[in-house]
Amino acid sequence: MAETGEIGGSGVEPPLSELLAQRTLDAAPLLLGRMLRVGERAGRIVEVEAYEGADDPASHAANGPTSRSEVMFGPVGVLYVYRIYGMHWCANVVSHGPGQPGAILIRALEPTEGVEQMWTDRPKARRPTDLCSGPGKLCAALGIEGRHNGVDLLNPDSPVSIAPSTDRSDSEVPASSATSVVCGPRIGITKAADRPWRFAEADNAHVSRPPPTTVSKG
DNA sequence: GACAAGATTGACT
DNA sequence: GTCAATCTTGTCC
Numbered sequence: 001m002a003e004t005g006e007i008g009g010s011g012v013e014p015p016l017s018e019l020l021a022q023r024t025l026d027a028a029p030l031l032l033g034r035m036l037r038v039g040e041r042a043g044r045i046v047e048v049e050a051y052e053g054a055d056d057p058a059s060h061a062a063n064g065p066t067s068r069s070e071v072m073f074g075p076v077g078v079l080y081v082y083r084i085y086g087m088h089w090c091a092n093v094v095s096h097g098p099g100q101p102g103a104i105l106i107r108a109l110e111p112t113e114g115v116e117q118m119w120t121d122r123p124k125a126r127r128p129t130d131l132c133s134g135p136g137k138l139c140a141a142l143g144i145e146g147r148h149n150g151v152d153l154l155n156p157d158s159p160v161s162i163a164p165s166t167d168r169s170d171s172e173v174p175a176s177s178a179t180s181v182v183c184g185p186r187i188g189i190t191k192a193a194d195r196p197w198r199f200a201e202a203d204n205a206h207v208s209r210p211p212p213t214t215v216s217k218g
Numbered sequence: 219g220a221c222a223a224g225a226t227t228g229a230c231t
Numbered sequence: 232g233t234c235a236a237t238c239t240t241g242t243c244c
Contacts, residue, residue, distance in 0.1 A: 058225070084225065087227075087238075
């Protein structure tokens, strides 16, 4: 699963649709280093969490499809957006193997484009690393809301899309290249909280909280 | 129809 | 480090 150490900058990358059409747990770390774009704003994914189906009590899909979670049962590469604690939005990428529900929660981004707009939408952030260092924070910074639920991330023309990692030669904020991936327990859950299904770049300051366990190095 | 829980964040001590 | 804010969703009766 997460034994893939090198991310971003390794040259040729498989199609995203191919990466997402496998077990959520396997696909999650492969999202690290890719670019999440919302209009003029974009950032590099540096932290994710995997949520599977019936075998994962913490997942919204654990008890079968509901009006909220039905997106997780649909085609991969779709954006699943839901409101948490009545205040914040959380963004997930639908990813699962055949006949299985699942989604990957995007927990943190490294802002690369449209940073000024992010500051406008997140005036309470104290430093650049606070802009997108949390699922609710990054949704606010990028302007992701409930209306984006169900958007096809694989379509570059969609209002929200995921692109392969780039050399970021024209980005506003310099970003690190290939790095090591670490994993640890998921945050903020009470069920199946011991599963190390959170993946992050080891040395990235934009991560919401650095996982303790190093899985592999690059 | 009513109630409880929740994949978070930011302010306060 | 601790705790309140806020409201949607899901479950139970």
